[in-house]
Amino acid sequence: MPTIGEHLRRIRKAQRMGQVELGKRSGVAQQTISGIERDYREPQASTLRKLADALNVPVVAFFQESTDPDGGPGGGRRPEGIRITTAHIDAAREEHSRLNAALSAGEITIAWYSRRIADLYRDTAEEVADELRGKAG
Numbered sequence: 001m002p003t004i005g006e007h008l009r010r011i012r013k014a015q016r017m018g019q020v021e022l023g024k025r026s027g028v029a030q031q032t033i034s035g036i037e038r039d040y041r042e043p044q045a046s047t048l049r050k051l052a053d054a055l056n057v058p059v060v061a062f063f064q065e066s067t068d069p070d071g072g073p074g075g076g077r078r079p080e081g082i083r084i085t086t087a088h089i090d091a092a093r094e095e096h097s098r099l100n101a102a103l104s105a106g107e108i109t110i111a112w113y114s115r116r117i118a119d120l121y122r123d124t125a126e127e128v129a130d131e132l133r134g135k136a137g
Helices: 004-014 019-026 030-037 045-055 087-104 110-136
Strands: none
Touching: 004 030, 004 045, 019 030, 019 045, 030 045, 045 087, 045 110, 087 110
16 A cells, blocks of 8 residues: 555656645645655644645545545446445545544544545445445346
8 A cells, every 4th residue: 555655746746746846835844745755754634734735635635545537536437337325435435524633633643544544445445346246246
């Protein structure tokens, strides 16, 4: 699983932005950005929020494997003819919102948040896949 730093670097480079420019836009020192991207530093929630705002992405983008064009988890196309219920996805979004609030309030660490978000989306993907297999099979 990619690290926060790897996600940050990928997003920054996709926007053709250098570390210095990101630093100017976010107010985060270039040395700090470099340390995060190289996994030498674990960023604080406030730092991630500044970087996300400067890159115009949600904080969760630093934790997700990939996204589809409208920003949701996944990245792949749904098989035609299969309509899945959204109960699993809605529940994951609600949990994600609670985790974001706890992170912003300083109630949880970045490391715990990162692990929990990864688990949340993995579990949700497995639940949806099981549901799809049941409908397709």
